[in-house]
Amino acid sequence: MDHELAALLDGIGPHLRRIRQDRGLTLADLATATGLSVSTLSRLESGHRRPTLDLLLPLARTHRMALDHLIGAPPTGDPRAHLTPHRTDPRTGNPSVVVPLTTYPGRLQVFKQILGPTATPPELVTHPGHAWFHVLSGTVRLLLGPRTLLLHPGDTADFNTEEPHWFGPADTHPAEILHLYGPHGDRPTPPQNQS
Template sequence: MGSMATTEEDVLAGVGPRLRALRRARGVTLADLAAETGLTASTLSRLETGKLRPTLEQLLPLARAHAVPLDDLVQAPLTGDPRIHLRPVRRFGLTVVPLTRRPGGIQAYKVIYPPANRKRSIKLQTHEGYEWFYVLNGQVRLILGDQDLLLDAGEAAEFDTRLPHAISSAGNQPAELLTLFGAQGERAHLAPAPVRVNS
């Protein structure tokens, strides 16, 4: 019985740092999060520092605000195992596999682009930040400003994402990329919005 209580304490002790990391990764203040969740900034601060034991009523709006499953907030504590459990996510036809679990800073992803679709219009986007990618398999089309480039497996590209850009598979096979970007790039690519480019 005692060990079960200890495990519960360990799990709850991990919630505070996780909440703080999620909020910082999104670049929102306690005041912003208070407005999103209806919880006070003081309550949020006490949850993040572990001074307040979280309840389900507090965790549900936080999971919604951070767009993570509730079980991610209360997942079992890390045991020092360095292996990352890869959880592919499908977004806008892409398969995205997070390769890092450390919130904030540069994030690494494996991104699989479906075979090129001749009918789909290319949407250029711009956002703050910098991006680097390496082509693992297939052929990639990178439109960057007025350049239209083809990259094969083994080639890499890096660019300022304030330039209008679009990345897609170039052939009838899926293209697999290893890509690195910061929080702005992560938000832009995992929730892309079309950007009008003045010609």
């Protein structure tokens, strides 16, 4: 085994421990979520258990991470992200297309969102977290509590999502935004005009 491969294998356990700790999970929490025993997880993180697919796949699924990111593998092959747009059901009244621009689940994610005009009245929502978006084109109407704000290309919104809010195009033309999501929502579910 060459030195580079040996170093990668030796680093998997500590890398798995950092991921677990960054997410605020105990070994017991992770054992419950993956179905692996606490002792197996502990030996894997300490390097006393060899990482195998039957151990790594439940961890990748639980952490919602690709295997190469889970084990900290160096990048290989084509570095270009293959973008897959997600469309909303037009019957929802909030037509939107969301294009993930990053491919590293579990961390900060960036999306391009195309907000389509809607014929239905806006419905303000609240949820834990924080929203950040930057307007690329068009005009976005942001309802934030009792306030109505119009954002134009180059404008950025940054607000606490526990305040009632809604955003969408300000007129009959689509608007495009860059939208950030943190570890508690790596993609909008379902993607729509509201965060």
